[in-house]
Amino acid sequence: MGHLTVVVGAGVVGLLSALRLAEVGRQVIILEMGQTGREASWAGGGIVSPLYPWRYSPAVTALAHWSQDFYPQLGRALAEQTGIDPQVYETGLYWLDLDDEDEALAWAQREGRPLRRVPMAQAMAAVPSLGEGFSRAIFMQGVANVRNPRLLQALRGALMQLPNVTLLEQCPVEGFLQQGSRVVGVRTAQGDMHAEQVVVAAGAWSAELLATLGLALPVKPMKGQMILFKCAEGFLPSMVLAKRRYAIPRRDGHILVGSTLEDVSFDKTPTEDALASLKATAVELLPGLADAEVVKHWAGLRPGSPDGVPYIGQVPGHEGLWLNCGHFRNGLVLAPASCQLLADLMLQRSPCVDPAPYAPAGRL
Structure with missing residues (x-):
């Protein structure tokens, strides 16, 4: 069977981890409890930056910067390989009326990021659809957003082109196979599967899975709700963020507005309260949205983790078991670096960033 790796979870982190391993010839089986990429990866906004990058630890910053580049x-x-363009769209990002503007600017100077104060009149001129009620703006150029549902389709397409990759959907993993302390595969609804390595990339569900080994992983679901408007192309030339909410333009005129942060376990039912609250935010940010059609309203479950620092690496005392999970609000942002780092560690290459802050050792 060669060198077989089982990846649990077909979100952006699972798919990209699988791709990085499969590209170098590893045999990979991806197991997904539902449909590919239909959980947090699909539900997110796709801003290629943490919402407030200066509020995070250097561990998150290191992965974010590698991924942004x-x-x-x-x-x-992916567009060349699959014909599906994930639409990495560089619009820049305006933050309005921030409480911690000085910290943001100090961080940008320290990290060499292109973030600067902008006179409000200049921000209004750049984004004519902006509401009146704002007095201060800072802008970071070059910040992109990715059309995450297309990114997931493209990753799936790229994997399906490879002869050494199998994807099994509707195949929940129920536990692990062990030989002594070594993890040698998984128990699934469709039977046992043996593997040399198992990668857990199951997002908000990762902790439930590791609990079957008696391991306490501090990752828990944090619900977020979003709405999608359809506007004319060019209605919103840049992303904007104010009062903990954001608006993200897609190339074709769709605009996402998000998001809530709710601690309600695994419930991802969209609520009327959130819809009303998100609509109110949207109109306050961009008054023109008052007449725009709400195309969709949905919710997803972020894999909440302490300080948003993901778990990437081998689990001590459980040889053969690897983690790439717990990315909280930044899974789409951090995925490229996280999956590169995981592959570097698994293939014993020189790591793309210092792996120490993400190591499961001492954190479980």
Whole structure:
């Protein structure tokens, strides 16, 4: 069977982890409890930056910066390979009326990021659809958003082109196969599967899975709701963020507005309260949305983790078991670096970023 790796979870992190391993010839089986990429990866907004990057630890920043630099080439490569363009769209991002503007600017100077104060009149001129009620703006150029449902389709397409990849959907993993302390496969609804390595990339569901080994992984579901408007192309030339909410333009005039942060376990039913709240935010940010059609309203479950620092690496005392999970609000942002790092560690290559902050050792 060669060197077989089972990847649990077909979200952006599972798919990209599988792709990085399969590209170098590893035999990979991806197991997904539902449909490919229909959980948090599909539900997110796809801003290729943490919402407030200066509020995170250097561990998150390191993965974010590597990924931001890598996204344009990832988008091009996937479009060429599959004919599906993930639309990595560089619009820049305006933050309005921030409480911690000084910290943001100090962080940008320290990290060498292109973030600067902009006179409000200049922001209004750049984004004519903006509401009146704002007094201060900072802008970071070059920030992109990715059309995440297309990114997931493209990743799936790229994997399906490879002869050494199998994807099994509707195949929940119920536990692990062990030989002594070593993990040698998984128990699934469709039978046992043996593997040399198992990668858990199951997002908000990762902790439930590791609990079957008696491991306490502090990852839990955090619900977020979003709405999607259809507007004319060019209605919103840049992403905007104010009062903990954001608006993201797609190339074709769709605009996403998000999001809530709710601690309600695994319930992802969209609620009327959230819809009303998101609509109110949308109109406050962009008054023209008052007359726009709400195309969709949905919810997803983020894999909440302490300080948003993901778990990437081998689980000590459980040889053969690897993690790439717990990305909280930044799974789409951090996926390229996280999956590169995981592959580097599994293939014993020199790691793309310092792996120490993400190591499961001492964190479980």
